[in-house]
Amino acid sequence: MSADLTAPSGAPPVPAPPILRAERIIKQFGGLTAVNDVSFDIPARSIVSVIGPNGAGKTTFFNMLTGLIRPTSGRITLNGRNITRARPDVITRRGVARTFQNIRLFGAMTAIENVMVGRHARMRAGLVGAVIRPPWVGAEERAARERARELLAYVGLPTGSFDRFASQLPYGDQRRVEIARALATEPALLLLDEPTAGMNPRESAELAAFMRRLRDDLDLTILLIEHDMKVVMGVSQRVTVLNYGAKIAEGPPASVRADPAVIEAYLGKEG
Amino acid sequence: MSGPLMTPIATLRALAGRLPVWWSRVLAAALIVVGVAVPFLFGGNGGFMNATIIAFAYAVMSLGLNIVVGIAGLLDLGYVAFYALGAYSVGWFGSEFFAKAQVHVLVNSVVSTLPGVHLNFLLILVAAAAICALAGVVIGLPTLRLRGDYIAIVTLAFGEIIYVIAVNGANINIGGGMTLTAGNLGISAVDSPYFPGIAQFGLLDLKPWYWLIFAILLVAVFINLRARDSRLGRAWIALREDEVAAVSMGIPLVRTKLLAYAMGAAFGGMSGAFLATYTTQVNASQFQFGFSIFILAMVIIGGLGSIWGAVTGGLVLGYINNWLIPDVLNNLPSTFGFRFQLTQVEFGIFGFLLVITMLLRPQGLIPERRRQLELTSAIPADDAQLGNEPEGTT
Numbered sequence: 001m002s003a004d005l006t007a008p009s010g011a012p013p014v015p016a017p018p019i020l021r022a023e024r025i026i027k028q029f030g031g032l033t034a035v036n037d038v039s040f041d042i043p044a045r046s047i048v049s050v051i052g053p054n055g056a057g058k059t060t061f062f063n064m065l066t067g068l069i070r071p072t073s074g075r076i077t078l079n080g081r082n083i084t085r086a087r088p089d090v091i092t093r094r095g096v097a098r099t100f101q102n103i104r105l106f107g108a109m110t111a112i113e114n115v116m117v118g119r120h121a122r123m124r125a126g127l128v129g130a131v132i133r134p135p136w137v138g139a140e141e142r143a144a145r146e147r148a149r150e151l152l153a154y155v156g157l158p159t160g161s162f163d164r165f166a167s168q169l170p171y172g173d174q175r176r177v178e179i180a181r182a183l184a185t186e187p188a189l190l191l192l193d194e195p196t197a198g199m200n201p202r203e204s205a206e207l208a209a210f211m212r213r214l215r216d217d218l219d220l221t222i223l224l225i226e227h228d229m230k231v232v233m234g235v236s237q238r239v240t241v242l243n244y245g246a247k248i249a250e251g252p253p254a255s256v257r258a259d260p261a262v263i264e265a266y267l268g269k270e271g
Numbered sequence: 272m273s274g275p276l277m278t279p280i281a282t283l284r285a286l287a288g289r290l291p292v293w294w295s296r297v298l299a300a301a302l303i304v305v306g307v308a309v310p311f312l313f314g315g316n317g318g319f320m321n322a323t324i325i326a327f328a329y330a331v332m333s334l335g336l337n338i339v340v341g342i343a344g345l346l347d348l349g350y351v352a353f354y355a356l357g358a359y360s361v362g363w364f365g366s367e368f369f370a371k372a373q374v375h376v377l378v379n380s381v382v383s384t385l386p387g388v389h390l391n392f393l394l395i396l397v398a399a400a401a402i403c404a405l406a407g408v409v410i411g412l413p414t415l416r417l418r419g420d421y422i423a424i425v426t427l428a429f430g431e432i433i434y435v436i437a438v439n440g441a442n443i444n445i446g447g448g449m450t451l452t453a454g455n456l457g458i459s460a461v462d463s464p465y466f467p468g469i470a471q472f473g474l475l476d477l478k479p480w481y482w483l484i485f486a487i488l489l490v491a492v493f494i495n496l497r498a499r500d501s502r503l504g505r506a507w508i509a510l511r512e513d514e515v516a517a518v519s520m521g522i523p524l525v526r527t528k529l530l531a532y533a534m535g536a537a538f539g540g541m542s543g544a545f546l547a548t549y550t551t552q553v554n555a556s557q558f559q560f561g562f563s564i565f566i567l568a569m570v571i572i573g574g575l576g577s578i579w580g581a582v583t584g585g586l587v588l589g590y591i592n593n594w595l596i597p598d599v600l601n602n603l604p605s606t607f608g609f610r611f612q613l614t615q616v617e618f619g620i621f622g623f624l625l626v627i628t629m630l631l632r633p634q635g636l637i638p639e640r641r642r643q644l645e646l647t648s649a650i651p652a653d654d655a656q657l658g659n660e661p662e663g664t665t
Contacts (some may be wrong), residue, residue: 008281016525047356063479066519068515068518068519080291085520087523087524088518088519089519089520089521089522089523089524090521091522092520092521097519097520098519100515100516100519103514104511104515105513105516106509106516106517106518107509107512107513108508108512108641108642109505109508109509109641110332113505113508116505117505117506117509117517117522118518118520118521119502120478120502120505120506120509120521120522121520121522122521123502124502125501125502125503127498127503127530127534129501130497130498130501130502130503130504131493131497131498133497133501137501140502141501141502144502160468165641165644167644168644182520182522183522185520232522
């Protein structure tokens with residue numbers, strides 16, 4: 001699978017085994033086939049992208065990987081374990097985290113609380129523990145809060161905004177908090193759904209650099225849905241192109257960019 | 272910042288924020304001391320004391336419903352069902368109703384000669400909480416896939432089902448000539464609580480009753496505060512704010528929602544068990560739909576999602592319902608020459624209060640910090656979330 005992967009400099013030298021493998025995924029909504037027989041591998045510690053025109057089935061594909069919707073047929077494995085029909089919270093626990101195309105923060109919770117919710121799967125306190133609050137629960141709470149502060153600092157949220165409600169933060173900071181919240185779940189695979197939407201070129205470039213840093217600092221694998229071609233071409237080791245739910249091209253950015261099928265999907269047929 | 276009462280509460284909050292941590296412990300201790308001393312200040316008996324006891328019981332129910340509606344954001348219109356089940360726990364396990372049975376656990380010498388099932392009140396309290404928690408899960412299960420108004424309809428139906436079963440239970444034979452409930456005739460003469468060496472419960476002295484419900488209320492407030500400020504409380508609020516995002520962050524939807532239903536129901540059951548014991552009867556006619564709305568009104572007037580708001584709402588409506596209207600102002604209309612009594616229009620009064628609250632102070636008397644934000648925030652939360660008008664990006 002990674003034979004066709006011409007890794008740019010900075011990528012792992014040895015082809016890594018896939019962290020996630022989707023085999024022959026089909027999703028039908030009534031008569032509409034949103035995702036049609038897509039197979040897909042994500043090599044560990046890589047950054048790969050899914051692109052395609054609006055309505056190509058990218059987000060549907062994402063939602064299947066994270067368990068929000070279930071494929072009509074096909075099989076998804078994470079590190080060799082089948083997660084095709086697993087619940088979203090179980091998939092998160094196993095190491096897949098995501099952000100959303102339209103930011104979905106908990107608006108009436110503070111930035112810190114948002115990130116602490118991301119710690120949920122990594123904490124143990126239940127109702128009894130919460131009420132009695134033995135020392136280990138207090139320690140767990142403090143550790144979660146401390147970790148949330150670290151992550152918010154890591155994604156570059158100003159310290160003064162930590163205790164502000166998420167809905168009161170500027171747009172760019174909301175994106176940051178959303179990434180911090182996803183990182184709080186301790187993912188091995190991070191799915192970013194159009195993270196540069198609404199950003200200017202400078203911010204997009206910063207985000208691209210940040211994604212590389214994430215991969216190198218945290219050993220993360222990143223799957224990206226993105227419309228900004230500059231970001232996609234600059235950061236990805238591999239690009240997959242969906243159109244009308246089907247995979248029409250896959251490969252390193254340069255070859256995908258030159259692929260006639262891709263050009264046709266984006267610009268239409270000539271003549 | 273709407274509402275005339277906004278400023279004092281905000282000022283108090285700001286003040287409280289500056290006080291050292293131990294201050295909240297001192298405040299809590301003072302509150303408990305004053306609470307315990309109340310019967311000595313107002314006399315151990317009389318209408319006011321009676322109203323206080325009932326108001327405290329309402330506050331416990333209000334706290335329970337607040338978990339479901341206020342914190343977890345699941346609109347429950349059938350909460351009266353848990354009042355009913357709690358009360359019937361007393362009817363079943365603390366009276367002569369099941370006359371063929373002979374079960375006595377930790378009850379006084381007089382009661383232990385009577386037929387029927389007689390458990391100590393504390394055991395009944397635990398049983399009521401357990402039965403209601405289970406019933407809460409049962410009502411929770413079909414609503415898991417539903418949102419908003421649809422949850423309200425299902426829970427409303429559940430409340431009605433329990434009411435209809437309570438009314439017609441007199442015809443449901445459960446063997447040995449015994450029936451499930453006594454319907455509108457009611458189960459009366461239920462056992463009084465028996466705490467030997469601590470207090471003597473009777474009709475002449477209301478002090479022990481007061482202390483008992485005060486203790487239950489304290490426990491309820493404590494559990495609510497601890498649960499809200501925990502991993503579980505955050506999960507409830509996250510589910511309320513955005514279910515899709517919450518499950519994507521690793522929160523198990525089914526378990527977390529059912530826990531909210533179960534815990535909310537358990538408080539309704541405990542309060543119901545206390546009220547049944549205090550009023551010494553369990554009558555199906557008490558468990559009508561209107562009472563669900565009455566408790567919901569407490570939660571809303573107090574401030575959705577706010578624990579102290581729920582307590583305040585329960586106390587305010589409890590006093591208005593059991594003291595202000597019947598004892599103080601009942602004959603007010605006749606002094607103006609009207610030929611009716613205030614108790615005859617009490618639901619109208621509650622409706623009026625609810626409308627006034629919504630107009631002047633939609634966030635409730637003691638609003639939750641978060642809800643306040645939704646109602647007063649200059650930037651509509653929705654716009655910011657959808658990212659339609661990104662700020663700081665151009």
